C-alpha cells in the first residue's frame with residue numbers, strides 16, 4: 001500500500017479536490033448561471049491550476065474528457081452517484097468498478113457513503129468491495145462521508161460530523177470529505193475522531209469569496225487537510241482567482257484576508 005502522502009492527489013500533506021459530478025447529483029440546474037461550464041472541458045481547464053490535486057468526475061465524463069487532460073490533471077474517479085429525480089432513503093448506485101477506473105487512468109477513487117440511511121448495510125458492503133479492490137491497485141480511497149436519512153434531522157451537527165469522520169477511518173478510507181460542522185471546535189473534534197486519516201471539508205453551495213475562504217481557513221486551522229469543492233470554484237466567473245487564494249489558505253496557511261489581498 002502506497003502511503004497517502006506519496007499519492008499524486010496529495011501536495012504537502014493536503015488535497016484540493018475539484019468535484020464536477022453535479023450534472024448527475026443535482027442536474028444541469030447547477031450550471032444555469034455558468035452555462036459555459038456545461039462543457040466538462042471548461043472545468044477540466046480549471047483543474048489544471050497547480051492548487052488542484054485531483055478532479056472528481058463520473059465515469060462518462062472521464063471517458064470523454066480525461067484523455068485530453070491526463071498530463072495536467074489527476075483523476076479521482078467517483079464510483080457511485082445518483083440523481084435527485086427520485087424520493088426515498090438516501091442511496092447511491094455503483095456506476096463504475098475500481099478495475100475500470102484504473103483502466104481510465106484514475107489516480108484515486110471516490111465513494112459516497114450515506115451512514116444512517118436505511119441503505120447503510122448495502123452501502124458499507126459496496127464500500128468494502130471498492131476499498132479492498134482499490135488496495136490491490138494502490139489507489140487511494142476518498143469517502144464522501146455523508147450521514148443522511150430519515151433518522152437524521154441535522155446532517156451537519158458536530159456529533160454527526162465527527163461520527164462521519166470516524167466511520168471513514170474505521171472502514172479504511174484514506175481521506176474523508178465531510179461538511180463543515182459549524183465551528184472550528186467541532187471541526188477539530190471531527191479531525192481528532194479521524195485519527196491519522198485525512199479530513200477534507202466539503203465546499204457546498206456558492207457563497208462570497210470572504211465567507212468561503214474564511215470557512216476554509218477555519219477548517220484548515222482546525223486540522224482539515226484541504227477541501228473537496230465544486231460550485232464554490234467553477235460557479236465563479238473567475239475560478240483562477242479563488243484557486244490562487246485557496247492555494248495560499250490551504251498550502252501556505254495564510255488567512256483569508258491575506259490571501260484575498262495579495
Ligand code: FBP
Nearest residue numbers: 019021022025202203204229230231
Ligand atoms: P460542492 O462543493 O459544489 O457541494 O460539490 C461537492 C459535492 O460533493 C459534489 O461531489 C456533489 O455533486 C455535491 O457536493 C453533492 O452535494 P449534496 O449531496 O450535499 O447535494
